[in-house]
Amino acid sequence: MSRGRFPAALTALALAALAGCGGDPNENSTLAAGPMYPLPPAAKPVASYPTGIHAVGNQLQDGIGQTIVLHGANRSGTEYKCVQTSTSIFDGPFDEPSVAAIAAWKLNAVRVPLNESCWLGTGGVAASTSGTAYQDAIVAYVALLHKYGLVPIVELHWVAPGAMLATRQQPMPDADNAPAFWTSVATTFGGDTGVVFEPYNEPYPDSNHDSDAGWTCWRDGCTANLGVATGATPMTYLAAGMQSLVTAIRTAGAPNLILLGGLEYSNALSQWLAYEPTDPMGNLGAAWHVYSNNACMSVDCYGMAPATVAAAVPLVATEIGESDCQGTFITPLMQFLDTNASGYLAWSWNAFGPCVPTAPTGASHGSPWSLVASYDTAEPNSVFANTFYTHVTGL
Secondary structure, three states, X not given: OOOOOOOOOOOHHHHHHOOOOOOOOOOOHHHHOOOOOOOOOOOOOOOOOOOOOEEEOOEEEOOOOOEOOOEEEEOOOOOOHHHHOOOOOOOOOOOHHHHHHHHHOOOOEEEEEEEHHHHXXXXXXXXXXXXXXXXXXXXXXXXXXXXXXXXXXXXXXXXXXXXXXXXXXXOOOEXXXXXXXXXXXXXXXXXXXXXXXXXXXXXXXXXXXXXXXXXXXXXXXXXXXXXXXXXXXXXXXXXOXXXXXXXXXXXXXXXXXXXXXXXXXXOEOOOOOOOOOOOXXXXXXXXXXXXXXXXXXXXXXXOOHHHHHHHHOOEEEEEEEXXXXXXXXXXXXXXXXXXXXXXXXXXXXXXOOOXXXXXXXXXXXXXXXXXXXXXXXXXXXXXXXXXXXXXXXXO
16 A cells, blocks of 8 residues: 555554545545445355465466466555554454455455564564464454455565564565564464465655666665654665565465565566566565556556566556546456456455545545445445446456
8 A cells, every 4th residue: 555545534643654644524425325336245154265376477376276366355454553552453343244245245365464563563562462462363364364265465564673663664674674574474374375475565665766776675675764754854774675575484484475566666567577586486476556646557558567577477466446436447457457367456445434536636635445335244335446346246
């Protein structure tokens, strides 16, 4: 999730961390007036879930050689709630009815954002929402997703160097804690090859430039600028490159599929193949984030670097979204991804109220990203949500 894509309902801590979010909830109030779309049929637990997920050329296969294309949703909350309160790890229900609702959309994947401080118990996070408590909660949620046949994509979303608290997204993962985080996560889930790893949410090194320096930092690490709240003193920290995180995962013995997002908040894939890390398991794919406010957001652009990457390795757009609450942007995007047998996950399965479009000028930001009106009924929350739902259930 990039800047400006955070629910207006979050606490002041998150709002300070990601300035520019908010919006008038009445701006598009007609979208909140009563049910808009018929509810999908209820989903039931399944006998098994995909395991042995691995890359074969530019495709994903499961352990019995069947092609698998990941279609799903992001379930935001576990990246921020644990550092905002000592009483909750999740934002909203993460119970069985809410997971059954996700499965009712015929989805097969759920992306789970994680917080480095909460997983490792660093930065002064309350014991009730960090360390063993946090890890156990994530393990239980992964098991619940599996119960409904869903593939969890666990990803590192918020980080902080040293003893700092992870309260926001940084340009790159930190060398102090991110390798230890992935060693621990890989040890926890390495025996479950139905879990996919995404080592870092949205890299944006070299001042968010798609440059040789940015890609070198992406792979090998560098000294990066620490993102801080507006007005705070700029700082630097040692960033960990993707190679070090892949190495940490494999050294821990985990064979799981790893998806790596590119530069410019995982939207730029221009040199992904040239800087692809070395993986002794040969089990890497590319993660891609595409929103209607990204640089690469047109069919012409999709046919360049993204198409080249998709022809060489598995490509999964682990975040897609549209800022106007409509479906005109994601429709050709999903069609492009379908043509390339590439997966995609919408941001996000959260019920944060009516869909409010982002102002075109960027002067103010709404909350267009919620997919559902409530967590456990699976009712689409907007034209955007219904477009995604209708497309995926029709595949």
